[in-house]
Amino acid sequence: xxxxxxxxxxxxxxxxxxxxxxxxxxxxxxxxxxxxxxxxxxxxxxxxxxxxxxxxxxxxxxxxxxxxxxxxxxxxxxxxxxxxxxxxxxxxxxxxxxxxxxxxxxxxxxxxxxxxxxxxxxxxxxxxxxxxxxxxxxxxxxxxxxxxxxxxxxxxxxxxxxxxxxxxxxxxxxxxxxxxxxxxxxxxxxxxxxx
Numbered sequence: 001x002x003x004x005x006x007x008x009x010x011x012x013x014x015x016x017x018x019x020x021x022x023x024x025x026x027x028x029x030x031x032x033x034x035x036x037x038x039x040x041x042x043x044x045x046x047x048x049x050x051x052x053x054x055x056x057x058x059x060x061x062x063x064x065x066x067x068x069x070x071x072x073x074x075x076x077x078x079x080x081x082x083x084x085x086x087x088x089x090x091x092x093x094x095x096x097x098x099x100x101x102x103x104x105x106x107x108x109x110x111x112x113x114x115x116x117x118x119x120x121x122x123x124x125x126x127x128x129x130x131x132x133x134x135x136x137x138x139x140x141x142x143x144x145x146x147x148x149x150x151x152x153x154x155x156x157x158x159x160x161x162x163x164x165x166x167x168x169x170x171x172x173x174x175x176x177x178x179x180x181x182x183x184x185x186x187x188x189x190x191x192x193x194x195x
């Protein structure tokens with residue numbers, strides 16, 4: 001069935017009132033039930049028609065001809081004699097943080113945390129002793145070894161199980177000095193109540 005012809009639209013450039021009002025002119029609507037539907041495009045049967053694949057072994061890859069082009073190698077770059085051993089500045093190690101227990105803060109000007117440099121626990125404690133000499137007898141015995149009642153932790157590890165005073169201290173590590181505390185009650189004594 002043929003489609004009806006739409007009514008011509010008035011010229012927009014014409015003066016108002018010279019022709020019919022565009023909104024008042026009814027537009028004929030096509031009869032969609034009787035109009036033929038367009039046919040969809042046929043889809044290829046992907047299961048029966050294999051896609052052609054390129055032969056990758058014989059086909060040259062894009063840019064593969066670059067392997068045959070010799071690349072110029074730069075000459076050895078020599079440093080000026082006045083440059084010294086290295087042109088890159090050495091990074092200053094970050095200090096470690098030594099936590100001082102309350103019992104020993106009287107020897108560190110009441111400081112609870114100190115920022116010290118040392119690659120090992122021994123070097124770090126020597127830096128502590130050189131800054132605060134009065135603390136030495138409380139940490140070290142006369143022979144120079146760490147006193148038995150002083151525990152030192154790097155992070156959560158006791159240095160007695162990680163190499164003693166030779167335990168390495170990483171940049172920014174936290175080192176704690178923890179003195180053992182004696183005390184308690186005898187087996188049969190009950191503690192008094194605190195009021």
